[in-house]
Structures are given as C-alpha cells and as structure tokens.
Amino acid sequence: MLWDVSLQKTYASKQHQFELDVSFQSNASRLVLFGPSGAGKTQILKMLSGLTTPEHGHIRFNNVTLFDESLGICTTPQERALAYVFQEYALFPHLTVMQNIAFSLHKRWFNPAQQFSHPDVDHWLDKFELRTLAHQYPHQLSGGQSQRVALARALVMRPKAILLDEPFSALDESLRQNLRQELSQVQAQLNIPMILISHNPDDVESFGDEIIEISKGHVVTHAV
Amino acid sequence: MDEAWIALRLTLKVAGFATLINLFLGIGVAYVFARKNFWGKDVLDAVLTLPMVMPPTVLGYYLLVLIGRNGPIGAFLEDNFNINLIFTWQAAVIAAAIVSFPLVFKAARAAFESLESQYEQSARVLGISEFAIFFRVTLPLAWRGILSGVLLSFARSSGEFGATLMVAGSIPGQTQTLSIAVYEAVQAGRDDVANFLVLLTSVVCISVLLVSGKLMPGRVIESR
Numbered sequence: 001m002l003w004d005v006s007l008q009k010t011y012a013s014k015q016h017q018f019e020l021d022v023s024f025q026s027n028a029s030r031l032v033l034f035g036p037s038g039a040g041k042t043q044i045l046k047m048l049s050g051l052t053t054p055e056h057g058h059i060r061f062n063n064v065t066l067f068d069e070s071l072g073i074c075t076t077p078q079e080r081a082l083a084y085v086f087q088e089y090a091l092f093p094h095l096t097v098m099q100n101i102a103f104s105l106h107k108r109w110f111n112p113a114q115q116f117s118h119p120d121v122d123h124w125l126d127k128f129e130l131r132t133l134a135h136q137y138p139h140q141l142s143g144g145q146s147q148r149v150a151l152a153r154a155l156v157m158r159p160k161a162i163l164l165d166e167p168f169s170a171l172d173e174s175l176r177q178n179l180r181q182e183l184s185q186v187q188a189q190l191n192i193p194m195i196l197i198s199h200n201p202d203d204v205e206s207f208g209d210e211i212i213e214i215s216k217g218h219v220v221t222h223a224v
Numbered sequence: 225m226d227e228a229w230i231a232l233r234l235t236l237k238v239a240g241f242a243t244l245i246n247l248f249l250g251i252g253v254a255y256v257f258a259r260k261n262f263w264g265k266d267v268l269d270a271v272l273t274l275p276m277v278m279p280p281t282v283l284g285y286y287l288l289v290l291i292g293r294n295g296p297i298g299a300f301l302e303d304n305f306n307i308n309l310i311f312t313w314q315a316a317v318i319a320a321a322i323v324s325f326p327l328v329f330k331a332a333r334a335a336f337e338s339l340e341s342q343y344e345q346s347a348r349v350l351g352i353s354e355f356a357i358f359f360r361v362t363l364p365l366a367w368r369g370i371l372s373g374v375l376l377s378f379a380r381s382s383g384e385f386g387a388t389l390m391v392a393g394s395i396p397g398q399t400q401t402l403s404i405a406v407y408e409a410v411q412a413g414r415d416d417v418a419n420f421l422v423l424l425t426s427v428v429c430i431s432v433l434l435v436s437g438k439l440m441p442g443r444v445i446e447s448r
Binding site: 049050051076077078080081082083084086088090092093094103104107108109110111153154157 | 340342343345346347348349350351352353355356359360361364365
C-alpha cells in the first residue's frame with residue numbers, strides 16, 4: 001500500500017474547537033485532497049510531511065511507518081524526505097533562484113555559493129526554462145516562475161513523494177492550464193507519488209486519479 | 225591630550241567586548257525565547273529587560289554585591305582563580321554588557337518572532353538539520369533587525385557611565401572611559417580637556433552612525 005494514513009488531532013482555541021479525524025488508504029500515484037478552505041487539508045499535508053504531529057494515528061508510506069503514536073514512532077521531516085511545495089512557495093528571499101534550487105544538495109552550515117554548480121541543478125534550470133533567471137532573487141520573479149522554482153527545489157532532492165498545497169491558487173487562469181500540464185508531465189516522467197490539495201474542481205479533473213473529499217476535518221467521499 | 229586618546233581606546237575596547245558578548249548571548253537567549261515555551265518565561269523576560277529601565281547606579285550596586293570580594297561570584301573567583309574583577313577594565317565590560325543586553329535581546333527576539341515560519345519549515349522538509357537551518361535561513365532573514373540592536377548596544381556600551389563608575393572606578397589609563405573622563409575633567413575645572421573629550425566623543429558617535437548606515441543591507445527583501 002502506497003499510503004496508509006490515519007490522523008487525529010483536536011485544535012482548541014478560546015472561540016471554537018476543530019477536530020481533525022481523517023483515515024484513508026490509497027495506491028494512487030496521483031491523489032487529490034479536495035475540499036473548501038478551512039477543511040483541514042493543509043494540516044493533513046503538514047502531518048504527512050512531519051512538520052506537525054498528530055495526537056493519534058499512523059502514517060505509513062510504501063509500507064514504511066513514518067509515524068505511529070501507539071508504537072512511539074515519529075520520524076522527522078528530514079528523515080521522511082517527502083517534498084512539500086507551499087501554497088505561497090516559500091522561496092528563500094535571501095537566496096538566488098539557483099541557490100534556492102541547490103539548497104538541499106548542500107547539507108552544511110552555510111548556503112551554496114552563487115557559483116555553485118551541480119548537474120541536477122542544471123537539469124531543472126533547463127527543464128523549467130529558468131536558466132536566464134538563475135541569478136535573480138525571488139522578489140523579482142512572476143508567480144509562474146516562482147512556482148517552477150519551488151517545484152525544481154523540491155524535485156532536486158529526489159524525494160520519495162511530492163506534496164503540493166494549492167499549487168495553482170496564486171496564479172491567474174491562463175497560467176494555470178499551462179502549469180497543470182507541466183506538472184502532470186513531470187509527475188508522469190518521474191513516476192513519483194503525488195498528493196495535491198485543492199479547492200478548485202479543475203485541479204481535480206487534471207490530477208484526480210483518486211479523489212478524497214474533505215470537509216470540516218473529516219473524509220466525506222473517497223472516489224477511485 | 226594623550227589621556228583623551230587612551231580613554232578613547234579603552235572605551236572602544238570595553239564597548240567592543242561588551243557588544244561581542246551580547247552578540248552571542250543576546251542572539252542565543254532571544255532565539256530560545258522566540259521558539260520555546262517554558263515555565264517562568266515571563267518573569268525571566270522581565271529580569272533580562274530590567275537593565276533597560278533600572279538606574280545604572282542601582283545595577284552597579286547589584287554588580288558590586290555579586291562580583292565584589294565578598295559577593296558570591298567575586299569570592300568564588302578570588303578563591304579558585306585568584307581573580308579580582310573590581311576596578312578592572314573587565315568589570316567595565318561586564319557592566320556595559322549587562323546594561324546594553326536588553327537592546328540586542330529585544331531586537332533579536334522581535335526579529336525571530338516576526339519571521340514567517342514557512343521558511344524554516346521548507347528548509348526542514350528539504351532535509352536540512354535544525355542547526356544548519358539556524359545559520360542558513362533564520363539568522364540571515366532576521367539579521368537586519370538584529371544588527372540594529374547590536375549597533376545600539378555598541379553605542380549604549382560606549383556611553384555607559386553609572387554602573388561602570390560603581391564597579392570599575394575611574395582609574396586613568398585603566399578604567400577611565402570617555403564618558404567618565406569628561407566628568408572628571410569638568411569636576412577638576414580642566415575645560416580644555418573636557419572640550420576636546422566632548423568633541424572626540426561626538427566624532428566617534430557620528431562615525432558609528434555612519435558605519436551603521438553602510439552596514440545595513442540596502443537590498444529590499446520581499447517574500448512572495
């Protein structure tokens with residue numbers, strides 16, 4: 001089984017309480033978590049990546065346990081090696097496009113130099129047509145360019161799977177169609193498992209081999 | 225006028241060491257305060273901020289009680305290492321460091337707290353260790369805010385008077401910094417020396433401000 005997930009967590013604030021209780025199993029290489037904003041989709045993705053920890057449940061990926069509350073197993077995000085593309089991309093503002101993409105290839109205490117070179121970085125710079133932007137800073141990029149950089153930065157670490165949080169929501173409609181195609185091709189070529197979360201029905205149509213609909217912290221439907 | 229130059233050198237030495245201490249201590253403590261919650265945090269925060277609001281002479285008195293020959297720290301140093309801190313330039317460094325600590329602490333804490341968590345999170349999912357994230361992401365992004373605190377701390381240290389006089393005294397050539405030398409010259413009716421010292425101090429202060437303007441990175445960093 002590719003994904004075997006069961007997550008429970010209660011978020012309580014003074015005003016209200018939100019209960020997340022989600023379980024699913026899936027073998028789909030393209031899985032879409034679909035639902036309105038505020039349904040808890042981002043929280044699920046963060047738990048899968050290890051950025052937050054559920055109170056109860058388990059996460060198994062490819063039959064490897066990443067988290068199991070009852071067994072006391074909780075691997076770090078670093079150990080999980082699942083790429084995560086943030087909704088706002090979260091490109092490092094103090095680093096160039098090239099340094100952003102090379103970020104994970106350089107494990108030491110300092111960032112890759114501006115002249116850093118690595119065949120994998122070159123590959124993605126060419127693949128996403130970012131070569132001319134290699135020495136620009138994130139604030140100089142358009143939305144579509146930022147998205148490609150974020151994707152390249154995630155893929156260069158050769159992740160075991162890629163998690164995308166509303167990857168097209170910050171873009172205008174004309175760009176979305178192109179980038180959906182691009183992402184679809186890359187995913188197919190690399191044959192890398194992908195979970196994408198979205199509230200946009202068009203994303204579901206493009207990527208939804210399997211669709212899990214989430215509402216108010218619970219699974220409503222699971223369509224294969 | 226040799227004494228003026230000696231006082232200037234001593235002032236820069238004392239302020240330099242005090243700033244160096246605060247650079248490590250202030251940033252370290254600020255990072256812990258910005259990222260961790262622990263019992264008694266509010267009280268400790270108040271204690272660490274105290275030097276900003278308390279009269280320097282009161283601080284100097286506390287220091288005398290602590291590091292004086294009969295104080296707990298002073299007696300320990302004297303018995304074990306044969307070190308006597310009172311009336312040395314090192315005591316002036318300690319006084320200046322304590323008085324200016326809140327300036328680095330407050331600035332660094334605010335800088336760390338205002339940092340968007342997604343940058344550190346995305347470094348985490350890219351497989352970078354927590355220690356490396358601090359040097360590669362957190363510190364570079366918070367540096368502008370921290371630097372302003374560090375420069376203020378240097379300025380405050382070089383102008384320190386009350387606490388320094390209490391623990392280090394006013395020994396020409398050894399503990400007599402510029403601000404103390406001005407006071408002594410006026411007391412002794414040596415107007416020419418006082419005039420020169422005041423002029424020298426003003427030039428130093430303007431230089432610090434000019435240098436700080438140059439050190440501040442000009443590039444606008446925006447997040448997308």
